[in-house]
Amino acid sequence: MNAARALATIPYARFLGVRLEEAADGLVCVLPFRDDLVGNAALPALHGGVVGAFLELTALVELIAQVDDDRVPKPIGFRVDYLRSVGPRDTRGRAEIVKHGRRIANVRVLAWQDDAAKPVAAGTGNFLL
């Protein structure tokens, strides 16, 4: 399965409206802003859960793009650090596979909004392949 097909076939990815951007140095996932993703309307800011889910999805898509298999890798654990408030704008995410073992892959993800040098959230997770 490739990354585009993964985003098209995973219902939750369609629900979030995540799309792909082909950058020179790899895949970038884009989470377009939508009012119904907001968790705090006073700021406003995206729901922390949405930010975490977007990071996990970005990690999963990167992994699917690298693995020649129709199965979706299963998450074992995922950790999210919330670094900045995630405002009412598009969010981008990029994942890096730290280790690709036979059974387990470890993936790191960063998400940002206006400036890739100012990440809004960082994630890391292990997946069972």
Added chain:
Amino acid sequence: MADELRRYALAALFGAGRRELVEHIPHCVRLGMEVLHVGPHVARVRLPYREEIVGDPVRRVVFGGAITTLLDHAGGLAVFASLPDLASIATLDLRIDYLRAAAPGHDLVGEATCYRLTTHVAFVRASAWEVRAEDPFATCLATFMVGANPSLSPVARAVRDREGGAG
């Protein structure tokens, strides 16, 4: 209200089925999330099973990230339910272990406990299950920043409405 509950900012909203705690939060409304119970230091929230939150199209298992949303939200409410005075909060970090796949077709329940509250940081543990609380499919640890500006808090309005009304 019992005297021992007076020291909680959210005491007027303690109890079962607190719809007002999610109805001002667009993403919770979109997911159909329900607050089942809020009490001192704890919150229990339900996330209805829907096809659109499935992560694995073959196994029909809910996407892990949707479980993050459930437990982040339950965790945030547990922090609010621990505060003596209303404040704004923000998730600082959250770590989930997916113990097993959640059974397809079941609503998911998440329960969080704020087990330590300091001036600036609240510590939370949480778990999620679909059939029995003793058999969770996910466990979670999270920390939240506790800020000063309660007007930025999504529950501030619910508390205001409650206290301004009959409650």
